[in-house]
Amino acid sequence: MRKSFRSTAFRLAAIATVFATAAACGGDPAPTQGGGGNGAPAALEGVGPITLVSGKDTSGNLQNQVDAWNKQNPDQKVTIIELPESADAQRQQMVQNAQTQSDAYSVLTLDVIWTAEFAANQWVVPLPEAEFPLDTFLPATVETAKYFNKLYAVPATSDGGLLYYRKDLLDSVGAKAPTTWAEMKETCEKIKAKPENKALNCFAGQYEKYEGLTVNFSEAVNSAGGAVVGEDGKPTVNTPEAAQGLQFLVDGLKDGTIPEKARTYKEEEGRRDFQAGQLIFHRQWPYQYALANATDGSSKVAGKFDVAPLPGASGPGASTLGGHNLAISAFAPNKKTSVDFIKFMTGEEQQRANLEATSKAPSMASLYDDPALVEKFPYLPGLKASIENAKKRPSVVKYQEVSTAIQEAAYSAMSGQATPQDALASLQTKLEQLTAS
Numbered sequence: 001m002r003k004s005f006r007s008t009a010f011r012l013a014a015i016a017t018v019f020a021t022a023a024a025c026g027g028d029p030a031p032t033q034g035g036g037g038n039g040a041p042a043a044l045e046g047v048g049p050i051t052l053v054s055g056k057d058t059s060g061n062l063q064n065q066v067d068a069w070n071k072q073n074p075d076q077k078v079t080i081i082e083l084p085e086s087a088d089a090q091r092q093q094m095v096q097n098a099q100t101q102s103d104a105y106s107v108l109t110l111d112v113i114w115t116a117e118f119a120a121n122q123w124v125v126p127l128p129e130a131e132f133p134l135d136t137f138l139p140a141t142v143e144t145a146k147y148f149n150k151l152y153a154v155p156a157t158s159d160g161g162l163l164y165y166r167k168d169l170l171d172s173v174g175a176k177a178p179t180t181w182a183e184m185k186e187t188c189e190k191i192k193a194k195p196e197n198k199a200l201n202c203f204a205g206q207y208e209k210y211e212g213l214t215v216n217f218s219e220a221v222n223s224a225g226g227a228v229v230g231e232d233g234k235p236t237v238n239t240p241e242a243a244q245g246l247q248f249l250v251d252g253l254k255d256g257t258i259p260e261k262a263r264t265y266k267e268e269e270g271r272r273d274f275q276a277g278q279l280i281f282h283r284q285w286p287y288q289y290a291l292a293n294a295t296d297g298s299s300k301v302a303g304k305f306d307v308a309p310l311p312g313a314s315g316p317g318a319s320t321l322g323g324h325n326l327a328i329s330a331f332a333p334n335k336k337t338s339v340d341f342i343k344f345m346t347g348e349e350q351q352r353a354n355l356e357a358t359s360k361a362p363s364m365a366s367l368y369d370d371p372a373l374v375e376k377f378p379y380l381p382g383l384k385a386s387i388e389n390a391k392k393r394p395s396v397v398k399y400q401e402v403s404t405a406i407q408e409a410a411y412s413a414m415s416g417q418a419t420p421q422d423a424l425a426s427l428q429t430k431l432e433q434l435t436a437s
């Protein structure tokens with residue numbers, strides 16, 4: 001039975017293409033979920049030890065969460081398997097594990113962009129929606145966990161880009177957080193005109209060639225009024241707005257607003273430089289808030305920075321929606337324990353504790369308006385709005401190919417090998433091919 005289940009999966013994988021949303025509008029295949037062989041969802045049974053697979057825990061609270069579970073559930077111990085820091089490397093290991101049908105990974109921490117691929121290939125199992133309080137989550141996060149309207153994961157954390165800025169330096173020149181790229185540049189010029197600030201860098205995001213570049217490119221395009229894909233899931237990158245967004249990154253590197261060094265930044269490299277006091281502005285996820293405010297000597301900017309919405313071409317910009325969802329591998333035993341552990345990790349108590357410990361964006365909506373939490377993290381209401389307005393990356397089975405094409409286009413323009421217009425024209429053609437049904 002399992003065998004025919006798998007061969008269906010392989011057939012599906014072979015023909016798998018395109019957009020889940022669009023495929024709901026024609027394109028991606030709906031997985032013929034079974035497990036019972038009769039179309040019924042596979043039973044989530046089995047109690048005992050499991051593993052939790054996650055990217056490198058740069059915030060340092062994951063083991064505490066797992067310890068809390070293990071204390072309450074000594075016969076269903078969870079062991080963390082930590083993968084690399086970069087999203088692309090994490091995906092690669094999880095895909096390899098699934099392709100060999102290994103039972104080593106039980107609960108998978110999936111980036112929001114991987115749901116379509118893992119669901120269409122039946123590497124993760126559908127989850128019983130009614131068992132999770134999904135109506136208490138931010139709707140945008142729940143949407144990322146679905147494929148063909150079925151739930152395959154539960155949102156554990158969300159993510160939205162924020163503009164971190166050195167409040168002490170902005171105050172010293174009487175500046176407020178900028179809402180446009182031009183204002184941001186002007187403020188940098190004023191700050192850097194002071195001899196003691198000469199060596200500072202103005203602005204950086206994540207521009208190494210990996211998923212972070214796709215995020216930052218998309219934000220630049222969105223923040224200039226463009227879109228990588230339209231509502232119908234069709235690519236729309238060959239537009240003047242998209243070119244203006246990419247031009248901001250290209251010009252920034254040329255005129256030094258963005259340091260050359262930022263082309264080697266993933267999240268952690270940039271965080272280290274922000275914490276060393278080298279950056280005036282930094283596009284980064286919420287997790288940096290707690291770490292950069294640490295008073296143990298690891299951050300030179302504790303208490304000296306604040307956060308604001310991302311700036312854009314002619315007013316506030318739009319963030320890319322990030323975040324991580326917990327899913328259950330189709331190949332691992334003890335699925336009942338996995339379901340219960342996901343409930344524990346995504347429940348209110350752990351989400352609150354995790355926010356307090358790490359400043360990561362929760363998926364549960366009410367925490368953003370909780371007075372005690374807002375006092376500690378004043379940016380929460382703004383972050384909620386930013387997540388609600390954030391733009392999704394394409395929900396496609398071939399997401400990695402789409403993302404690689406985006407990274408290549410952004411890279412070639414940012415390194416001066418192609419004009420933004422040429423890079424975007426050829427990206428449009430590539431994306432059309434990748435998303436054609």
Ligand code: GLC
Nearest residue numbers: 087111112159211212322323
């Ligand atoms: C963060 C986001 C994730 C994104 C990644 C890119 O981890 O939560 O969605 O893909 O950054 O580096």
